[in-house]
Amino acid sequence: MLPEMLAQPAADGAWLAPAKLNLMLKVVGRRADGYHLLQTVFQFIDRCDRLHFQLRADGRVQRGRGALGIDPAQDLVVRAALALKARTGCDAGVDIDVDKCLPMGGGLGGGSSNAATTLLALNQLWGLGLTQDQLAEIGLGLGADVPVFVRGQAAWAEGVGERLTPVTMPEPWYLVLTPPTAVATAAVFADPALTRNSPPVKMADFIEGDEANDCLPVVLDHYPSVAEAFHWLEQQASAQGSKARLTGTGGCVFAAFSTAQEAQQVAADAPAPWNAFVARGRNRSPLFGPA
Numbered sequence: 001m002l003p004e005m006l007a008q009p010a011a012d013g014a015w016l017a018p019a020k021l022n023l024m025l026k027v028v029g030r031r032a033d034g035y036h037l038l039q040t041v042f043q044f045i046d047r048c049d050r051l052h053f054q055l056r057a058d059g060r061v062q063r064g065r066g067a068l069g070i071d072p073a074q075d076l077v078v079r080a081a082l083a084l085k086a087r088t089g090c091d092a093g094v095d096i097d098v099d100k101c102l103p104m105g106g107g108l109g110g111g112s113s114n115a116a117t118t119l120l121a122l123n124q125l126w127g128l129g130l131t132q133d134q135l136a137e138i139g140l141g142l143g144a145d146v147p148v149f150v151r152g153q154a155a156w157a158e159g160v161g162e163r164l165t166p167v168t169m170p171e172p173w174y175l176v177l178t179p180p181t182a183v184a185t186a187a188v189f190a191d192p193a194l195t196r197n198s199p200p201v202k203m204a205d206f207i208e209g210d211e212a213n214d215c216l217p218v219v220l221d222h223y224p225s226v227a228e229a230f231h232w233l234e235q236q237a238s239a240q241g242s243k244a245r246l247t248g249t250g251g252c253v254f255a256a257f258s259t260a261q262e263a264q265q266v267a268a269d270a271p272a273p274w275n276a277f278v279a280r281g282r283n284r285s286p287l288f289g290p291a
């Protein structure tokens with residue numbers, strides 16, 4: 001068991017909420033409540049939303065700046081803060097501003113990451129003294145991807161993403177392409193064509209090159225703009241010995257490169273409707289300070 005790491009604000013006082021990539025994703029079964037059992041590998045990238053917390057004396061939780069189109073009451077940062085208050089009976093308050101950089105509904109886990117950063121930051125700022133295990137459990141109630149962001153270590157994940165084994169992997173440069181379409185996670189998991197019985201694999205199979213994402217065929221079928229971006233990247237990446245992959249249920253697609261320059265070259269050629277960015281893979285979440 002690795003020792004617990006401490007989340008910390010950046011030099012300018014902002015608390016980072018990084019994105020994740022699913023480097024592979026198998027759907028290996030379904031729970032009685034309809035949720036799907038997965039096997040996946042999570043790695044962070046150094047592309048982040050930035051959160052600001054200002055304590056209030058009146059016990060209220062309010063969101064100021066935030067993601068366009070997200071009602072403050074529904075924002076995962078507010079829900080995370082309220083979940084902490086409900087769990088601990090704490091009567092402290094906070095104003096939260098979210099400077100959004102990560103695309104939403106792209107499979108980069110920004111909402112889950114915002115929730116995890118809020119749990120970790122307020123645990124310290126409100127002096128609650130909860131353990132990482134307790135925060136991960138509260139986080140799981142907000143979203144399946146929250147626990148990995150709470151723990152801050154790249155991981156092999158099973159269950160719905162809550163059974164986590166930390167892993168150390170190469171940290172390549174990723175080119176991430178965001179097609180102009182949000183993918184509805186629920187619709188992908190509800191699709192009759194989704195393969196739900198992949199034979200379970202081991203981390204060793206992933207290391208040996210099994211990087212498949214079972215959601216890919218369904219997403220390519222229903223989202224033409226994701227298909228176009230994926231096929232374009234497939235061509236560009238294969239010319240450099242890399243492969244295109246889908247993160248989570250998409251619609252972001254990505255490819256790994258050994259240098260920033262290679263990734264940036266492909267990004268520079270990306271057609272206009274797609275937002276392309278280059279970020280470094282990280283086994284330790286940038287929220288926990290420099291590697």
Ligand SMILES: C[C@@](CO)(OP(=O)(O)O)[C@H](O)COP(=O)(O)OP(=O)(O)OC[C@H]1O[C@@H](n2ccc(N)nc2=O)[C@H](O)[C@@H]1O
Pocket residue numbers: 022034035036037038040106107108109112142143144145160161185186187189247248249250
């Ligand atoms: C697939 C993954 C892989 O990292 O990532 P994303 O592509 O969303 O980032 C996650 O497991 C996404 O988890 P989470 O973020 O909690 O999913 P939600 O958007 O809350 O899920 C929406 C709906 O999808 C279905 N769902 C989700 C996860 C899962 N393991 N099985 C499911 O069947 C459920 O119907 C759920 O109500």
Ligand SMILES: Nc1ncnc2c1ncn2[C@@H]1O[C@H](COP(=O)(O)OP(=O)(O)O)[C@@H](O)[C@H]1O
Pocket residue numbers: 067070074075076077098103104105106107108109110111112113114185248250
């Ligand atoms: N602070 C937030 N940031 C992003 N999304 C949020 C936030 N609060 C609530 N959401 C909701 O969570 C959904 C999933 O967002 P996100 O985690 O960014 O994408 P994904 O699950 O595809 O990786 C969004 O479509 C949005 O409705």
